[in-house]
Amino acid sequence: MDSKDKELDKKEKRKAILCVSFGTAVGLVVYGIFLYFKIAIFGWNLGLIFAPLAAGYAETILADRLIGQNVGAISAFILFIDTTFYSFILKNPTLGFNLITAGSIFVILQAAFPTLINYIILVVIGGIIANFINTLKKYWRQIRSALRKQQYVKWDGPTVEIDIDSIVKFNEDESNERLNNLDFYFITSTDMVNKTYNIVGLYQAEIILEKDTSLIELEPEKAEIKQLYNLKKEKDNCLIQLAKTIKSNGGNGVLNLSINYNLVGLKGDNIQITAKGMGINIE
Amino acid sequence: MILTSSNTLENKEVIEYMGLVTGEALIGSNIYKDLFSGVRDVVGGRTTRYEEEIQKARDISLNSMIEKAENLGANAIIGLKISYDNLGGTMGNTILVTAYGTAIKFE
Numbered sequence: 234m235d236s237k238d239k240e241l242d243k244k245e246k247r248k249a250i251l252c253v254s255f256g257t258a259v260g261l262v263v264y265g266i267f268l269y270f271k272i273a274i275f276g277w278n279l280g281l282i283f284a285p286l287a288a289g290y291a292e293t294i295l296a297d298r299l300i301g302q303n304v305g306a307i308s309a310f311i312l313f314i315d316t317t318f319y320s321f322i323l324k325n326p327t328l329g330f331n332l333i334t335a336g337s338i339f340v341i342l343q344a345a346f347p348t349l350i351n352y353i354i355l356v357v358i359g360g361i362i363a364n365f366i367n368t369l370k371k372y373w374r375q376i377r378s379a380l381r382k383q384q385y386v387k388w389d390g391p392t393v394e395i396d397i398d399s400i401v402k403f404n405e406d407e408s409n410e411r412l413n414n415l416d417f418y419f420i421t422s423t424d425m426v427n428k429t430y431n432i433v434g435l436y437q438a439e440i441i442l443e444k445d446t447s448l449i450e451l452e453p454e455k456a457e458i459k460q461l462y463n464l465k466k467e468k469d470n471c472l473i474q475l476a477k478t479i480k481s482n483g484g485n486g487v488l489n490l491s492i493n494y495n496l497v498g499l500k501g502d503n504i505q506i507t508a509k510g511m512g513i514n515i516e
Numbered sequence: 517m518i519l520t521s522s523n524t525l526e527n528k529e530v531i532e533y534m535g536l537v538t539g540e541a542l543i544g545s546n547i548y549k550d551l552f553s554g555v556r557d558v559v560g561g562r563t564t565r566y567e568e569e570i571q572k573a574r575d576i577s578l579n580s581m582i583e584k585a586e587n588l589g590a591n592a593i594i595g596l597k598i599s600y601d602n603l604g605g606t607m608g609n610t611i612l613v614t615a616y617g618t619a620i621k622f623e
Contacts, residue, residue, distance in 0.1 A: 405580065405583075405584065406584075406587065409535075409537065409584045409587065409588070412535065412536055413534070413535030413536065413588065418533055418535075419535065419536035419618070420533065420536075420595065420618050421536070421594070421595030421596070421597055421616060421617050421618045422522070422523040422524075422594050422595030422618055423523055423595070424523045424524075425533065426523065426524050426530050427529070427530060428533075457542055457544045457610060458542075460542065460603070460610070461540060461541075461542040461612075464540065464542075464612065465540055468538070468540075472536070489595075490536070491597065492538075492599075492614065492616060493599070493601075494599075494601040494603065494612055494614070495601070496602070496603065496604065501604060504603060
């Protein structure tokens, strides 16, 4: 860092200190007003919350104008320490830790250290809540399972296992052959070089695929494999349908082919597969 | 195997259009559960775990497509398109990654 940069850095620091001082002053004035007019709930002065907030706000506004960035609401934290020391130790030592105090500490800390507090909210508290809910769900399933066992007579007959893997195995090679042995050109680019062709028109084919939700509860991962199988199968059918339509109109190929998948239906329960492109007749 | 989203290959001559080749991959809803353990990434503005899953799905679909093109005897894919579609709703959060293009043989 050369002397010019050092000078600039010093200037920035001076401006930052000015912003923090200004914020602190504003906060103290606000706290003074709250004290003077005795704006309090159950003997607890609301200035403890609003003064740090006002300090942080004033500091941020000034810093934005002078430096063009946030300096971290340091004045809010200074106000938090000042007001807490004054209210809890000097002025009112009997006022203890309660819900409002905890809330105000949280709000002030959030203003002073937003990244840290957001991390705590999202990761720590979120994780605890999720674990708690999962534990409750686990116990609920166990209770429900125990109740069901009491309600139904055990089946002693032979059991038939459904081999889902064999149902959902998609033959990629077969699909590839099926699509490319139609005596039809599926072209995804917008032009065919070294070929002469006439445009037949714009064509589109759609298929609505109903989501199979029968396996979701039992085997979510297998349900997804089955869904992918259905999507591949119906995509092939959609392309074949498009080829047939173009062929019936005198074409033998499609240019700029695009395949789209969209959710349709009231709750997005169906998937619409669309294949569209420019029908052509290649000489 | 050359992959391109353009209509042609620069300084190469297309000898034959071999056909359409496609590849699909589905990102399952289970990864969202895994994502929860990586919430830290979200705080930093990026979800690296999620990015990894998307990249993995894209690689699967591309490789599946390339394999089909090789089976057809092609040495390039032109007009390549890759799309990401959310198949959420009652199924949960699942994302379909599709890759498709025209397999060609060039000289």
